[in-house]
Amino acid sequence: MRKRTGTVVRTMLCASMLIAMGTGAATGAGRAPLQPKQLAGPATEFEAMRAPDPAHAAILSRSALLPVVFDASGQATLRVPVHHGRLDAMLLSGGADWSPRLVSPAGVELAQATLARGARASRLGGEHDGQAGTVVRLDGLVRGDWTLHLQARSGEGARGYLLLKGDDRLELASHQVHRRQLVGERMDIVAMLAADDGTRVALGRDAGHVRSAQLRIVAPDGTATLRPMHDDGRHGDGGAGDGRLAGGFVPDATGTWIAQVIVHGHDRLGTPFVRTAEHALPVIEAGPRLAAGTASAAYSSPGRLSVRLPLANAGKGAHYRVLAEVWGRDGKGGEVPVAWIGGMAEAGDGGLSLGLDERWIARAGALAPFELRALRIEDPDHFIPLATATRLPLSTPRLRLPRTAPARQAAIDELMTMGPRPAAADARAAATGRKLVLVHGYCSGGVWPQAQFANSATFLDANQNRSHDQFAQRIKSFGAQWNSFGTVAHSQGGAASLHLYAYYWSGLDNASGSRLMQSVGTPYQGTNLSGIIATVGNWFGVACGSNSNMTYSGASAWLAGIPTSARSKVNYYTTAFRTTNWYTNDYCNAASDLVLGDPEDGTVERAYAQLPGATNRGHTAGQCHTAGMRDPAQYRDSSRNATMSSNAAR
Structure with a gap:
């Protein structure tokens, strides 16, 4: 049984890399009114609602997805590392017959009958979203680099993939540096090895030796390019030679881009390995930006404030996910956390509006001046930040809030956390x-x-x-x-x-x-x-x-x-x-x-x-x-x- 060490690895990655860097059917006809909720919550939830550290969502890969590209004669050759005498692989050929041949490190070809006995048809993914191929499972092989020879027949698919399962004790940990996935903005990926021998987790050069590392970029139109990944201390990769790798690219079109990290090397025992990590990155056009000025609040109904965010370039009727923290001051001028506010909001008249129940302010005992912090406006489908602000002044009307102890201890109700229900x-x-x-x-x-x-x-x-x-x-x-x-x-x-x-x-x-x-x-x-x-x-x-x-x-x-x-x-x-x-x-x-x-x-x-x-x-x-x-x-x-x-x- 494989042991999942994700929590430990991700915790170490965050520290290490930060230091370094009915009977009816749904018809979908016509969009119904959105009727968004005006969300809010206590300051104790600030951390949970903030933009996550990308390292916490790192891919921890024990496998390798290797592109197979045939030459003009229809041949392709791949090096296949074998650990502990076992090979687990899948040929993703798009239905083509590639006539595989497997040759040992000593140059001895595996008998075709043996190869055939270890092969079975399978499918990667679901019935409608997957890809058919052949899974090969072989035991009793010599440890080391084997060679896989493939031959495409004339008129058949000229490319595909080989999926390899590696040793469970060695992972490739890889994550984005940020989620600003916009056309024309550079995107960077960092990666490092992580080894777990059952007693401790080692990272970077302590986990193994990297012989080569590349970032394979596949554009939405299928065009693939290779870029180097660096460990020289000059590309946001930490210290030179520490085993941390970094590479990046600038997307020039919208759509899903693939950033695939490909690493070859040897583990601590000298066994060859290959690992890959596949980042599927939706890229969108730049959206609205915060206009000059401050956010403003005004009473929308008794006890309810409408917080207005000034925007430029916001498409009228478009909706966005918005989250922000509200902060105020105490009687001595000290900072007081009030509540977080947010939800889905529709753009209109040059801005977005959020709701705030004044009882949050009363519970916090906060006074003006107020400000918004950790503000982010994201697209609603991929949650990519479009506009952000670390701090934004918030002007408010003269508030008539009760300052009594019961007001500060009042129970939190639906109106405070979700806003008013729609009219009947x-x-x-x-x-x-x-x-x-x-x-x-x-x-x-x-x-x-x-x-x-x-x-x-x-x-x-x-x-x-x-x-x-x-x-x-x-x-x-x-x-x-x-x-x-x-x-x-x-x-x-x-x-x-x-x-x-x-x-x-x-x-x-x-x-x-x-x-x-x-x-x-x-x-x-x-x-x-x-x-x-x-x-x-x-x-x-x-x-x-x-x-x-x-x-x-x-x-x-x-x-x-x-x-x-x-x-x-x-x-x-x-x-x-x-x-x-x-x-x-x-x-x-x-x-x-x-x-x-x-x-x-x-x-x-x-x-x-x-x-x-x-x-x-x-x-x-x-x-x-x-x-x-x-x-x-x-x-x-x-x-x-x-x-x-x-x-x-x-």
């Missing part, structure tokens, strides 16, 4: 009834057996790729048929349901029952498959395309804006493959097993399916993410489905 007419009061909505996941369809859920309806947006925000709005529109609804969701559907409840008013806010949102197999903290599939799909094409919300960095950025109060409404389950014995490496899917760390369900690692602040309802072994994997699909557990149905809010 705006909330589609004509809708009646209660329902449990069954939600599928990314690039999927109606997976839930509806007959196992009482008073339920199936949301269907089959085989589509939506951001969490787009997905959430479709759930909202579908659920508007009823006055109230709860959700049971699979995979990305769980994140989309949480996104809906966190940012927009909907029937979720009218539901009653013990469990408002329930999910199974949701990658709340992302999955490494997202970057791998995006890289493969850039060449071969996939039906659904890449989804940045489910990469490690994208999920981390999304979570940094989800309030604790919203997370507490989620009940979630995780599953993994069935373990048959102690000495074999079990799996749900032979292809994804090359990439994911145990335990995992074929798509999501258990460690990254956790949602801090929510209720974990348990883990089940012997169930996989979807149908077609080795164990039964996690959404077909009739016992768990009955439990979710009986406890669901509606």
